[in-house]
Amino acid sequence: MIILNYKNQLYKYFLYISVVLVSLFIIVNVFYKEPVKNLKEVKTSIITYKDEITEVNVEYPRFKDDKINKLITDIIYDYVKEFKKFDTIKKSLIMDYKLYYFDNYVNITFNIENTLEKAKNKNILLNLKSKELSYISNVYDKEYLENEINEIVYYKYQTDVYEKIKECNINNNTYIIDENKIEVYFNNIKFENLDYIPYITIPLTEETFDEEDVQDENKKYIAFTFDDGPSKYTKELLKTLELNESTATFFMLGNRMKYNEEIVKEVYKSSSEVASHTYSHKNLNKLSKDDILKEINSTSIIFNEITNDNIKYIRPPYGNYNDTVKSTNYPIVLWNIDPKDWLVKDSKKVYNSVLKHACDGCIVLMHDLYPTTIEAVKMLIPKLNSMGYEIVSISDLLKYKNYNLKNGEIIRKIK
Numbered sequence: 169m170i171i172l173n174y175k176n177q178l179y180k181y182f183l184y185i186s187v188v189l190v191s192l193f194i195i196v197n198v199f200y201k202e203p204v205k206n207l208k209e210v211k212t213s214i215i216t217y218k219d220e221i222t223e224v225n226v227e228y229p230r231f232k233d234d235k236i237n238k239l240i241t242d243i244i245y246d247y248v249k250e251f252k253k254f255d256t257i258k259k260s261l262i263m264d265y266k267l268y269y270f271d272n273y274v275n276i277t278f279n280i281e282n283t284l285e286k287a288k289n290k291n292i293l294l295n296l297k298s299k300e301l302s303y304i305s306n307v308y309d310k311e312y313l314e315n316e317i318n319e320i321v322y323y324k325y326q327t328d329v330y331e332k333i334k335e336c337n338i339n340n341n342t343y344i345i346d347e348n349k350i351e352v353y354f355n356n357i358k359f360e361n362l363d364y365i366p367y368i369t370i371p372l373t374e375e376t377f378d379e380e381d382v383q384d385e386n387k388k389y390i391a392f393t394f395d396d397g398p399s400k401y402t403k404e405l406l407k408t409l410e411l412n413e414s415t416a417t418f419f420m421l422g423n424r425m426k427y428n429e430e431i432v433k434e435v436y437k438s439s440s441e442v443a444s445h446t447y448s449h450k451n452l453n454k455l456s457k458d459d460i461l462k463e464i465n466s467t468s469i470i471f472n473e474i475t476n477d478n479i480k481y482i483r484p485p486y487g488n489y490n491d492t493v494k495s496t497n498y499p500i501v502l503w504n505i506d507p508k509d510w511l512v513k514d515s516k517k518v519y520n521s522v523l524k525h526a527c528d529g530c531i532v533l534m535h536d537l538y539p540t541t542i543e544a545v546k547m548l549i550p551k552l553n554s555m556g557y558e559i560v561s562i563s564d565l566l567k568y569k570n571y572n573l574k575n576g577e578i579i580r581k582i583k
Contacts, residue, residue, distance in 0.1 A: 324411040
């Protein structure tokens with residue numbers, strides 16, 4: 169009888185605990201999760217204003233929560249208010265938005281057309297659970313994020329840009345997030361002598377999504393070429409090109425290829441390409457026919473042994489060639505822009521020289537032997553991009569210009 173009473177009592181306790189747990193589950197799901205879910209129901213509000221010099225058309229989201237809406241409207245109205253203060257010139261502000269949800273966060277990303285400033289993006293990060301403004305360091309590990317940003321910026325941009333970004337508070341940057349990547353725009357930093365906003369992309373997946381390769385008839389193309397390598401700076405240059413979605417042609421020396429096989433393979437496997445600058449950089453016009461062929465053919469053999477592929481183009485040292493060189497089964501690629509980076513060894517002088525002579529179809533001669541050249545490239549690519557140029561390899565230039573380059577033909581630029 170005692171045992172039976174004990175069992176009945178135990179059963180009651182078990183039943184009581186079960187009821188409590190079920191009740192807690194219902195409370196958590198109904199009163200905690202459901203509001204967050206409901207907050208994803210959004211309507212669009214619009215701020216419009218127009219007078220003789222000012223036009224404003226701003227779209228922003230409204231959620232089913234007054235506290236969240238106040239956070240958003242305070243930021244947006246302050247932004248519009250600052251814009252309207254400038255009443256001396258004709259101006260317009262157009263903004264629309266997209267939402268990206270992850271965990272209990274929503275990242276509101278704004279696309280901006282603002283005639284008063286260079287910034288084209290803005291974001292507001294909200295914690296839907298706490299109904300507060302949040303920061304990127306609340307979502308991702310701050311130290312890891314800082315290291316990732318700094319490493320990419322180091323390879324992509326010049327030293328003074330890197331130094332400023334390295335010292336900035338990462339929470340002040342603009343973050344455009346989607347399922348595959350995070351784009352970071354450094355809108356908050358004042359950069360001298362830059363007419364563009366530096367930005368980087370951090371991939372979140374290893375998958376790549378290639379857009380259809382369609383030639384833009386309005387785009388201009390300029391080929392970057394680098395002679396005399398590979399060197400200890402070639403990998404850094406290659407990473408700079410890749411981060412800037414650019415390509416180049418590396419005219420390598422056979423006697424350097426032989427002792428730097430891994431770098432040759434890395435360039436070969438990238439979107440850039442390897443070409444021949446002969447074996448040992450001798451003036452071909454001063455050699456016998458046999459020695460000329462040795463300089464050219466030995467480099468081709470070395471490249472084939474490393475990559476199992478064939479050389480496409482040659483560039484004779486100093487641009488010197490004769491009938492023997494022309495009779496080989498290779499097109500000869502020269503140049504029409506020479507900033508003499510090997511002589512001046514000054515990144516700003518190289519930068520200014522290339523910009524001064526840049527043209528659609530031009531071929532630029534540089535050397536991947538000098539850190540000043542790498543620095544100049546980091547300055548040149550975003551500037552040329554802002555001018556409507558795409559930086560490409562010789563093969564890409566020929567493709568975009570629909571030009572068929574023949575063996576023995578000599579080119580300095582492609583019209």
